[in-house]
Amino acid sequence: MIKVLDRLLLFVYSLAIAVAAIVAIAVAGGGFSEEWLKEVVSDFTGGVRVVQISVIGVSVLLLLLSVRFWYVALRRDGNSAPSINQRTEHGDIRISVETVENLALKAASRTRGVKDLRARVRVSEAGLGILIRAFVDGEGSIPAMSEEMQRTVAQQIEEATGIPVAEVSVFIANVTQAPATFKSRVE
Structure with a gap:
């Protein structure tokens, strides 16, 4: 206001x-x-x-x-970096949004076949909304890979921060092209 x-x-x-x-x-x-x-x-x-x-x-x-x-x-604003605030019986805990994004990237990178990742975190009343943007190698099933990534990211974030994850959306941006290797043939 x-x-x-x-x-x-x-x-x-x-x-x-x-x-x-x-x-x-x-x-x-x-x-x-x-x-x-x-x-x-x-x-x-x-x-x-x-x-x-x-x-x-x-x-x-x-x-x-x-x-x-x-x-x-x-004036100096105490909340200069966006953070997620929690109150415990011992005091306040502030976790930066950047920290949560890095945890999400770390968890998503454990999924086999994922190459380049980016993460965005939204904070809402229901919990965290996490968007993962990824490039994949195209070797496996994209729906199975996406579900595994969603499950891994949600579990890791909830375990590490104690903040409920409302949703993890995965956007597969593209398939990476592996450099082609050609064998020279001598005749």
Whole structure:
């Protein structure tokens, strides 16, 4: 919720600064005559004193927004790396998503016939959703290999982290081409 509010404030702030910059460029470039500007100000506000108060109010608001954005930009976020948090009777445990991805890759690499692997982990209320993208050698049954990989990854992740695995999806991207070996024949 705070991130959405900060984005909205940043949009309003950027819009106000853009309008102020356009007006400043037009005034400095001689786009408006001084008499015309005084007439417009007096027509809308009824006097110079009201304009001063309005300018001070808008300036204070923009200054407060600037301070807020400086704070957001400079604060250290404790959750800088995405992690999975667990609470035990002894305290908190934080496991990075990268750690879970590496465990999934390690488990998937145990499957015979798998060559190049990539893993993505999503955290949901039901548990972890793991996507394995693999290249295979094409020597064995792809459905059997995929099921073995799913079973191995789910078991390994649950045993190592204690976090339930909701699903393991396997995407076989391609079949690797083994370099062809040719025997030279002498006649």
